[in-house]
Amino acid sequence: MTGVAGARLGGAALSSPRPRSAKWWDRQRLRKVNWVIGLIALPGLAAYGIAIVYPIIDTVYTSLFNWNILSGVHQFVGLGNYTEFFHDATFRQAAENTATWTVIFVPSVLALGLLVALWLNRPFRGRTIVRVVFYLPFVLSNVAAGLMWVFMYYPTIGAMDTLTRNIGLGDVEFLASPHLALYSVLIAFLWQGVGAMMIIFLAGLQSIPEELLEAAEVAGATTWQRLRLVTIPLLRESFIVSGSLALIMSLNVFNIIYVMTQGGPGDYTQVLGTLTYFDSFQFGEFGQGSAVAGVLVLIVLLLGVSFIRRAARNNYA
Amino acid sequence: MLDAAALTTPRVAVARRGSGARKNGHWAWKYLRIGAVTLLCVIWLLPVIFVVMASMKNSDAMFSKHGLISIPTSITWSNFSQAWSEGSMGTYMRNSAIITVIKVPLAITIESLLAYSLAYRESRLRTFIFGFVLVGMIFPPQAALVPLHSLLQDWHIFNSWVGLILVYLGFGLPFGTLLLRGFFRTVPRELHEAARVDGAGPLRILWRIVVPMSWPAIAALAIFDTVWTWNEFLFAELFITNSNLRPVQAGLVALNGQ
Structure with a gap:
């Protein structure tokens, strides 16, 4: 008992000016504590430094060279790789595709996720199972989901082709057509993303006090008015989190495109995230590939930095 | 009803x-x-x-x-x-299972240590390091491929699980640290100070007080991390070329190519 009381006293004293009872070794002990606190950060920071910090710096550095590991060219060109992008048709295609992909993906995945969450927030029997069903694609790996959709889009015998034939659209080349391939892959990506957004919105919906909605209903608000004037404004935080997540997911997309189309046909499904890979590891253009990566990192950081600030601030609360 | x-x-x-x-x-x-x-x-x-x-x-x-x-x-x-046998899915799954079993506890350990180190007594340095680590959360992994490829080869851990796990640890760190740090901060300060006065060092406080009080967060992180590690494809595909060491997602793609 006295131990606890003493601890309380000591605890209060530590944050105020030095207590009278402090022995000379107290200061020394505190210094040792600080030292240990610094030391335990090191393993994590080391892994972070090796896997992320060093690569960022090295990518920027490498992007200043004309470096092809296949031909052995290694020559400093300054910002040459970046200025070349203005004339490079492949890069333009990839940048355009990234923009198209993001502009379609982010609003649609948010809208679908919100819709499913609103539905699954209403009580009905079997709701939990339905939630699991809609969350399931997100737990699948991009590779597994991509392969599943390759099956769906399989020429002639696939499900989608059978469907289009039966409704009179004939055979559609979902993954081989230059105009459709990007959207076909996007649908697979949406299918995976909706579950993640749903979970975030469900958590947000559950934090809305029911009294508010009831008050609105008693006051005569229609369902649509309740949604627009009560629910959606109160989901602000969920929108920020899910919107940032969707934005980052869509800018950094790689796996599903790699698995489903390898950037093809031609470069019609090439995005910045895949272009950097193919430039570097298929054509050996380490310099050019790094420059594409540099552009991607710049875009991600510019658009994502407010999210990071927000996450950091909320974590301090 | x-x-x-x-x-x-x-x-x-x-x-x-x-x-x-x-x-x-x-x-x-x-x-x-x-x-x-x-x-x-x-x-x-x-x-x-x-x-x-x-x-x-x-x-x-x-x-x-x-x-x-x-x-x-x-x-x-x-x-x-x-x-399972001819397509070596058995081997791939075993590889992934071993990698996951090693990576997840290791990750949670270093993330807890870092999160605890950054959790209290804000100084400018800590705030800066925390923000700096969070940037990794949005960093596109593709942008790290060329440097990591060279680095792992220079260190002779290319084509080995050691290198792969090292990369995984780095990329998992930001989210894990964010989650754990937020949770660690909900542990009342009085408990720390009580333990400190009773003579416990920071590691003992972390292990005996903070971690036991944060079990829900640690369990959630462990589940998330297991799924993430199992599902990771890009690094596995590029940094493991020996098919006997290949993890499951890269194996799936290889099998599909056959």
Whole structure:
């Protein structure tokens, strides 16, 4: 008992000016504590430094060279790789595709996720199972989901082709057509993303006090008015989190495109995230590939930095 | 069911007028709704269902008319055993299992240490380091491929699980640290100070007080991290070229190519 009381006293004293009872070794002990606190950060920071910090710096550095590991060219060109992008048709295609992909993906995945969450927030029997069903694609790996959709889009015998034939659209080349391939892959990506957004919105919906909605209903608000004037404004935080997540997911997309189309046909499904890979590891253009990566990192950081600030601030609360 | 629940609460009037009475009124509505919900679930899972059905067919049945979408007439289990042994899925899964079992506890350990180190007594340095680590959360992994490729080769850990796990640890760190740090900060300060006065060092406080009080967060992180590690593809594909060491997602792609 006295131990606890003493601890309380000591605890209060530590944050105020030095207590009278402090022995000379107290200061020394505190210094040792600080030292240990610094030391335990090191393993994590080391892994972070090796896997992320060093690569960022090295990518920027490498992007200043004309470096092809296949031909052995290694020559400093300054910002040459970046200025070349203005004339490079492949890069333009990839940048355009990234923009198209993001502009379609982010609003649609948010809208679908919100819709499913609103539905699954209403009580009905079997709701939990339905939630699991809609969350399931997100737990699948991009590779597994991509392969599943390759099956769906399989020429002639696939499900989608059978469907289009039966409704009179004939055979559609979902993954081989230059105009459709990007959207076909996007649908697979949406299918995976909706579950993640749903979970975030469900958590947000559950934090809305029911009294508010009831008050609105008693006051005569229609369902649509309740949604627009009560629910959606109160989901602000969920929108920020899910919107940032969707934005980052869509800018950094790689796996599903790699698995489903390898950037093809031609470069019609090439995005910045895949272009950097193919430039570097298929054509050996380490310099050019790094420059594409540099552009991607710049875009991600510019658009994502407010999210990071927000996450950091909320974590301090 | 719904009405019974509503009756026990004071909100009965509103609940009745709203979703309760009107739609559950007639029994036919109920079955219609169950049917509609089931149909929607089935449609949502169609890509999974078709693959599961295809996996039970032999190749003749699969490439016939409607082969990919028809319900299998006879179930062939040999595809699974074939993928397992000849397609080496068994090896790939074992590899991934070992990598996950090593990586997840290791990650949670270093993330806890870092999160604890950054959790209290904010100084500018700590705030800066925390923000700096968070940037990794949005960093595109593709942008790290060229440098990591060279680095792992220089350190002779290319084509080895050591290198792969090292990369995984770095990329998992930002999210894990964010989650754990937020949770660690909910542990009351008084507890720390009490323990400190009783003579516990920071590591003992972390291990005896903070970690036991943060079990929910650690469990959630462990689940998330396991799924993430198991599902990771890009690094596994690029940094492991020896097929005996290949993890499962890269193995899937390799198998699909055959």
